[in-house]
């Protein structure tokens with residue numbers, strides 16, 4: 001029973017990790033994933049900055065649409081025949097696990113050509129930075145620890161404060177998990 005509680009606690013902790021790592025973006029915002037209303041997904045993308053471990057959510061009526069992750073060539077030609085991955089629940093949360101471009105389109109004939117496609121460029125700064133990340137952290141003499149310096153740094157290198165914060169979150173969660181594992185063992 002106690003073991004069960006531990007497992008539950010672990011799951012909850014892992015859930016916290018999941019919600020605290022990375023931002024969640026609903027594709028198309030309130031419009032969702034659609035061919036109605038000429039949603040400009042390029043414009044939607046241009047307002048965002050995607051980092052590794054962010055999540056994009058496609059919401060749509062699964063009777064009329066789906067989501068295919070495809071290669072660049074297939075994206076450009078709207079080819080739906082060799083997707084890398086297929087999603088069709090109507091509410092698909094897709095984690096962006098790797099940096100670089102990710103290409104998504106609707107596989108229903110004609111929809112991609114009508115603009116139901118989105119290219120998401122994921123930048124390297126991970127919000128789930130491992131605890132060994134501080135190589136990138138600025139030298140102590142730059143005073144990056146103080147919040148004012150952080151605010152200044154934001155202008156020049158936006159990802160730094162973000163990954164710093166996430167790294168410490170990840171670290172404390174990691175400690176929590178280790179404590180849990182330790183109590184499981186003893």
Ligand SMILES: [Cu+2]
Nearest residue numbers: 065106108111
């Ligand atoms: Cu569609």
